[in-house]
Amino acid sequence: MLKRLLIPGSLAFLLTAAPSDSAPITIDCEGAGTDDMCLPGEVIDEDGFRISFADAERFSTGNGFFCTPDCADNGTISLMSFVGTDPGVIRLQRIDGAAFDLLQFDGAESFIGRPDLWAPFIIVNGVSFALDFINDGPGGVADFQTFLTPTMRNVTSVTFFGDSKDFRLDNLVVDTVPEPASLLLVGAGLAVVARHLRRRA
Numbered sequence: 001m002l003k004r005l006l007i008p009g010s011l012a013f014l015l016t017a018a019p020s021d022s023a024p025i026t027i028d029c030e031g032a033g034t035d036d037m038c039l040p041g042e043v044i045d046e047d048g049f050r051i052s053f054a055d056a057e058r059f060s061t062g063n064g065f066f067c068t069p070d071c072a073d074n075g076t077i078s079l080m081s082f083v084g085t086d087p088g089v090i091r092l093q094r095i096d097g098a099a100f101d102l103l104q105f106d107g108a109e110s111f112i113g114r115p116d117l118w119a120p121f122i123i124v125n126g127v128s129f130a131l132d133f134i135n136d137g138p139g140g141v142a143d144f145q146t147f148l149t150p151t152m153r154n155v156t157s158v159t160f161f162g163d164s165k166d167f168r169l170d171n172l173v174v175d176t177v178p179e180p181a182s183l184l185l186v187g188a189g190l191a192v193v194a195r196h197l198r199r200r201a
């Protein structure tokens with residue numbers, strides 16, 4: 001009886017605790033609307049990760065109505081932090097709250113022709129990444145830069161802050177971090193399943 005309970009329990013645990021995918025994931029914002037306006041309390045969920053406000057008035061996607069004139073653009077949907085009466089901080093977390101690595105991200109300026117509004121750098125968990133102030137909107141030169149983030153490992157939250165100025169984000173490359181305790185439990189579960197299968201053979 002105990003064994004009958006143990007085996008399904010172990011299998012269920014394996015399904016929930018095993019790392020779902022050890023390969024890096026690119027959060028490319030393509031699942032968001034082409035011109036969504038997110039207000040405080042709203043979130044964008046993608047691939048088990050959540051983008052939300054830490055302290056931002058709003059953020060939007062796409063390059064349409066909310067970008068007048070046009071904004072920095074990479075030909076796809078990206079996020080923009082608008083700074084209003086708040087610092088404009090955007091937060092990235094896993095929906096389950098577990099740890100993850102941020103490997104790299106793409107960052108850019110905001111409205112073309114308004115360098116007074118452009119963030120000089122994007123501060124990621126306290127580390128600054130300088131924007132190049134090259135931004136001519138859709139087409140033309142490349143507006144986005146790719147920044148590597150080797151120090152953003154095993155974190156449970158990443159915040160992006162433009163020093164109280166506007167910026168855009170896209171292609172947040174993340175990797176999940178399996179917890180050592182979970183791995184040990186997964187190993188124990190596998191051993192139980194293997195023993196069960198051996199006895200049935």
Ligand SMILES: [Ca+2]
Binds near residue numbers: 028029076077
């Ligand atoms: Ca994109």
Ligand SMILES: [Ca+2]
Binds near residue numbers: 142
């Ligand atoms: Ca451009």
Ligand SMILES: [Ca+2]
Binds near residue numbers: 108
């Ligand atoms: Ca740029």
